[in-house]
Amino acid sequence: MSNVVEERLRALTRLQVIDSKLDEIHRLRGSLPEEVSDLEDDLEGLETRKQRIEDEIKSLNQEIASRENKIKDFEEQIKKYDSQQMNVKNNREYEALRKEIEYANLEILTSKKKIRQFGEQIEGKEELFKHTSTRVDDKKQELEEKRKELEVIIADTKTEEKKLLKIQEEVGNKIEERIRLGYQKIRHNMRNGLAVVTTDRGACGGCFSIIPSQVHIDLSRRERLIYCENCGRLLVDPTFFDEIQVAMHDSVKA
Ligand SMILES: [Zn+2]
16 A cells, blocks of 8 residues: 555656756746847847947038038138129228128138037047947847857757656656646646645745644655645655655666
């Protein structure tokens, strides 16, 4: 009688160890693809920013060129007015030309000031461009590393996953359906996926509620399936649990 129960306990514990390992593999893969896609989004955002800064610098340079043309035009005009001033017939005409020259000089001054301001803006933007380029390079490198990491994990875990799935099937087939379904139901209800737990310092390893000392004695006898009264998980004697985990570890790595 006790032998049958012990075998059942052993099988359920083995199943739990396998399922936890499979959960771990899925968790590992689960976060990396997300990290890779987050990095891809970041990189795209940074590239867009880089492009925008480049466009802004280009348009500031165009502004400078147009201001320089304006200055040339006004300088030409001033030359023209200067020669006209030589041939004026009266004071009124002279005064009108003087005002035009004054206006042209003011325009030249304004444009020169603007060119200086644009130049300063370009300097700032070039600094920003450099900074953004560095960030792009860093992200690219980080992305490449994460992609490699993901590839390695997928390649690495594929073999282990295959082995685990095979053992999972073998072990699962040895357990009566009723008990196996019960195990799966508990497992799915638990966020950490643990349906079989051991006791830890007198408490349930799943919910940490205190287990009465009589239950500990019953657990060590391995004569019946004992469930935690608080969380409903199947409880297993710690020594027994450790034995199985060590044995499982060896068989999966082999
Ligand atoms: Zn519990």
